Amino acid sequence: MLKALLRATRPCPAVCQVCGQWPTQPVCGACVDRFARVRWRCGTCAAPVGQDTGHCGECLTRPVPTPLGRCIAAVDYAYPWDDLIARFKFRDEPGLAGALAERMLTAPGAKDMIADSDWLVPVPLKPQRLTSRGYNQAWELVKALRARLPRAPAGLSDALVRLGNAPDQHSLPRDQRLRNLRGAFAVAPQRVAAMRGKRVLLVDDVSTTGTTLYSAALALKQAGVLQVQGLVIARTLPH
Numbered sequence: 012m013l014k015a016l017l018r019a020t021r022p023c024p025a026v027c028q029v030c031g032q033w034p035t036q037p038v039c040g041a042c043v044d045r046f047a048r049v050r051w052r053c054g055t056c057a058a059p060v061g062q063d064t065g066h067c068g069e070c071l072t073r074p075v076p077t078p079l080g081r082c083i084a085a086v087d088y089a090y091p092w093d094d095l096i097a098r099f100k101f102r103d104e105p106g107l108a109g110a111l112a113e114r115m116l117t118a119p120g121a122k123d124m125i126a127d128s129d130w131l132v133p134v135p136l137k138p139q140r141l142t143s144r145g146y147n148q149a150w151e152l153v154k155a156l157r158a159r160l161p162r163a164p165a166g167l168s169d170a171l172v173r174l175g176n177a178p179d180q181h182s183l184p185r186d187q188r189l190r191n192l193r194g195a196f197a198v199a200p201q202r203v204a205a206m207r208g209k210r211v212l213l214v215d216d217v218s219t220t221g222t223t224l225y226s227a228a229l230a231l232k233q234a235g236v237l238q239v240q241g242l243v244i245a246r247t248l249p250h
């Protein structure tokens with residue numbers, strides 16, 4: 012409660028959160044031009060690719076059809092976005108959701124992808140993580156996206172639940188991540204009817220290899236969702 016109160020009374024930042032210039036938007040135009048250049052990305056996992064080839068090499072080897080139709084990322088998970096996302100997520104600054112949602116909306120195709128969906132669904136946190144953090148950053152992004160796009164569909168914060176005690180994704184090697192997440196999500200029983208036959212847009216902050224989105228999409232498809240796509244702020248760069 013106190014946390015929420017402090018958050019609500021925190022003044023809006025008047026300086027650019029990247030370069031410190033003021034007065035400005037939370038991320039100034041010069042920093043956007045410099046750090047958020049649009050680049051070719053894989054249509055399935057949003058990894059950067061050299062040219063508009065449609066898919067990265069890794070996605071071309073995946074079995075088709077995959078549960079996740081398409082994924083859009085606004086920026087690379089690199090400076091300054093990694094810092095901003097860390098502040099947004101780990102340092103109790105949910106107010107940065109607006110600036111980050113604006114980046115998401117500028118990604119080519121993102122606005123249409125949102126408008127063509129029936130529901131915006133945040134990737135859920137594990138319950139204990141939600142309790143300690145006090146907010147789900149993905150849900151903060153859904154709210155910020157909807158506030159900026161009048162034609163956006165409604166959000167459903169409780170459509171997906173996270174099951175079990177799978178280890179954190181970032182602690183695992185790449186080849187174990189998908190196995191770790193198989194069966195990690197389920198559609199909440201009270202939301203199954205609302206989801207059936209609908210087009211869902213999954214929203215998250217960062218996609219690492221796409222396995223979290225893939226696993227969440229699998230749960231949605233198994234519950235009868237017609238189409239699942241993904242929208243994230245940032246995609247990690249392949250090593």
Ligand SMILES: [Zn+2]
Pocket residue numbers: 027028029030031032038039040041042043
């Ligand atoms: Zn700036």
Ligand SMILES: [Zn+2]
Pocket residue numbers: 053054055056057058066067068069070071
């Ligand atoms: Zn890919």
